[in-house]
Amino acid sequence: MASEKTESTFQDYLQHHLQNLVYGKLPAGYERENKDGTVEVLTNDTWTFAYNKSEVAEMGFWAFHVDTLFFSLLLGGIFLFFFTRAAKNFSLYKPTKLQTFIEMLVDFVNGVVKGTFKTGKNTLIAPMALTIFVWVLLMNLMDLVPVDLIPYPAELLGVPYLKVVPTTDLNLTAALALSVFCLYLFFSIREKGFIGFIKSITLHPFGPWMLPANLFVEVIDMLAKPLSLALRLYGNLYAGEMIFLLIAGMVAWQLSVTGIVFGVFGTMLSLIWAIFHILIVVLQAFIFMMLTVVYMNMAHEKFEQH
């Protein structure tokens, strides 16, 4: 367990596991504390990994969460690899198990899109829904990997922080939601025309005489979409990860005190929560996809006279 070396308390253990691996710029003149306790004053701006909280705070906005980027791109690569391979080795008479599984996924997403997306004709929606569903599902599934399995060996190799679930990082979910939102705006303007788009956000619920009120309502409605999309996914996965960490931290903390009983108890708890969490993991991926399709459907709605 990771509790002996750097984590001195339960809270430190939690905070350590809730911190991303950050790569950013430390400004010149920053007093950097080395591992052996010596203080080194930086002479010029340095791009480096953050080794503690104050360094993360010092790096500010323009800092990269390397672990999020790495794991999300890795999972995206895995997704593309398997799907491309299945598509290349496609066989009508001798389907492999992989092909059957992927066909099931494609069929499922196809059914959802056909059932929900009815206002327009757009062949991009279904592939996008499939991509979002599988990618988010894969990223969520990283939550079922035991919390110390990857970060602890990485820590021994000298990586100060590591969060393996990309969707527990608000940056990633917000990026996904923003991309969906941009597509929503793009398709809205393409389908309705610029004038039609302006009309749809200014003339809507109350008629042309209440233009400012209409604009206010519609803009809030529009901004709520990416916000709720991002926060829902992030919040669910973050809460789930938090509970895994609490269970793991409890075990790690009690193991030295009360012996093996707590270990068994904690493992059982972890298992139960993991089984329950499978539901949330799949459901949240599904909801993200579903809402994306619903928003795209709204984007393709033609302006109606009221």
Next chain:
Amino acid sequence: MEVEAAKFIGAGIMFGLAAIGAGVGAGVLSSKLIESIARQPELEDQLRPTYFLGIGLVDAVPMISVGLAFYVLFVA
């Protein structure tokens, strides 16, 4: 009041309200699902995905609240 005590009270309220909200929401949804299936059993396959979507939407906000409550309790 001491900060520790306030933390526990705050987290308790968050847990409690989240549980109430999720319970009421999921209860209403499930009861309506059962009613609709009892009326029109042939619609079950169409109702179930919508039901799960609804459950997911209901489930989300309380889960966020629980996560934040743990955050308040142990991390902040």
